Amino acid sequence: MLERKTRQRESILETFRQSAGPLTPNEVLEMTKQRIPDIGIATVYRNIKSFVESGLLLPVPVPGEPDRYEVAGKTHHHHFICRSCHKAFEMEGCPGSLTALAPEGFKVETHEIFLYGRCRDCVAKA
Amino acid sequence: MLERKTRQRESILETFRQSAGPLTPNEVLEMTKQRIPDIGIATVYRNIKSFVESGLLLPVPVPGEPDRYEVAGKTHHHHFICRSCHKAFEMEGCPGSLTALAPEGFKVETHEIFLYGRCRDCVAKA
DNA sequence: TCGTTATTGATATATCATTATCGTTACAAG
DNA sequence: CTTGTAACGATAATGATATATCAATAACGA
Numbered sequence: 179m180l181e182r183k184t185r186q187r188e189s190i191l192e193t194f195r196q197s198a199g200p201l202t203p204n205e206v207l208e209m210t211k212q213r214i215p216d217i218g219i220a221t222v223y224r225n226i227k228s229f230v231e232s233g234l235l236l237p238v239p240v241p242g243e244p245d246r247y248e249v250a251g252k253t254h255h256h257h258f259i260c261r262s263c264h265k266a267f268e269m270e271g272c273p274g275s276l277t278a279l280a281p282e283g284f285k286v287e288t289h290e291i292f293l294y295g296r297c298r299d300c301v302a303k304a
Numbered sequence: 305m306l307e308r309k310t311r312q313r314e315s316i317l318e319t320f321r322q323s324a325g326p327l328t329p330n331e332v333l334e335m336t337k338q339r340i341p342d343i344g345i346a347t348v349y350r351n352i353k354s355f356v357e358s359g360l361l362l363p364v365p366v367p368g369e370p371d372r373y374e375v376a377g378k379t380h381h382h383h384f385i386c387r388s389c390h391k392a393f394e395m396e397g398c399p400g401s402l403t404a405l406a407p408e409g410f411k412v413e414t415h416e417i418f419l420y421g422r423c424r425d426c427v428a429k430a
Numbered sequence: 431t432c433g434t435t436a437t438t439g440a441t442a443t444a445t446c447a448t449t450a451t452c453g454t455t456a457c458a459a460g
Numbered sequence: 461c462t463t464g465t466a467a468c469g470a471t472a473a474t475g476a477t478a479t480a481t482c483a484a485t486a487a488c489g490a
Contacts, residue, residue: 182458183457183458184456184457203447204447219448220448220450223447223448223449227448227449244447244448245447
């Protein structure tokens with residue numbers, strides 16, 4: 179797979195590169211449609227899957243929502259979920275090890291943090 | 305709803321009260337079967353739903369997994385997810401406000417933290 | 431104890447995200 | 461250009477979770 183260069187595939191990657199946070203397949207579809215109006219959802223799923231398999235994208239599971247995806251290789255970070263527009267945003271920084279929270283005898287490997295609230299645009303609109 | 309006291313309903317609540325963390329409907333089914341072998345999954349879903357509507361239970365969405373539920377009224381806390389047995393455990397404590405992580409102009413309302421690793425039992429088995 | 435009816439268990443159906451199918455389109459090697 | 465076929469778009473099929481249906485059961489007031 180990924181043997182030919184297509185407008186759709188290029189445009190999907192471009193969508194991810196321009197995004198301020200991880201995207202759901204439907205968000206990718208809507209954003210990419212602005213450049214390729216006839217692109218189909220199957221193409222979005224197909225390419226996301228092959229990008230993940232090739233290591234270009236990473237899945238970002240979010241509580242209570244369908245998986246999102248972001249370009250791989252970023253430094254450790256977490257996400258902000260807007261309760262108004264329901265978009266996810268990448269945040270810089272991390273409070274560091276949270277191992278102390280775990281009960282005695284538990285072995286902590288990683289952690290995930292999600293902040294919830296209103297993004298800048300939605301605060302402005304309120 | 306919730307007009308009659310039944311063995312099933314009592315036992316489902318008891319399962320939640322005895323649990324070390326939030327449970328999926330299937331986990332509730334398996335645990336409650338130990339006391340009521342013939343209980344059905346529909347009864348579990350039905351009662352969880354009515355307990356949530358009456359405020360006795362709260363949904364606990366977990367990244368990449370079906371919703372779990374826990375008894376309401378607990379103090380602010382977070383959860384540990386075991387990558388081996390896939391159970392969720394309640395943890396005490398919280399690092400406090402994480403507002404600083406959010407980008408300028410974003411309004412933070414709440415946060416969720418998930419630790420991933422191995423629970424005590426699974427560490428022992430390794 | 432009896433009778434009403436809420437509740438149950440089994441299972442059909444709904445929902446939603448994702449994948450497979452298939453005929454058509456369009457890369458790109460020759 | 462021509463041509464083989466990867467990739468596409470539309471949509472049917474799938475899988476997992478959750479809800480609805482319905483005959484049978486059991487809670488509980490009279």
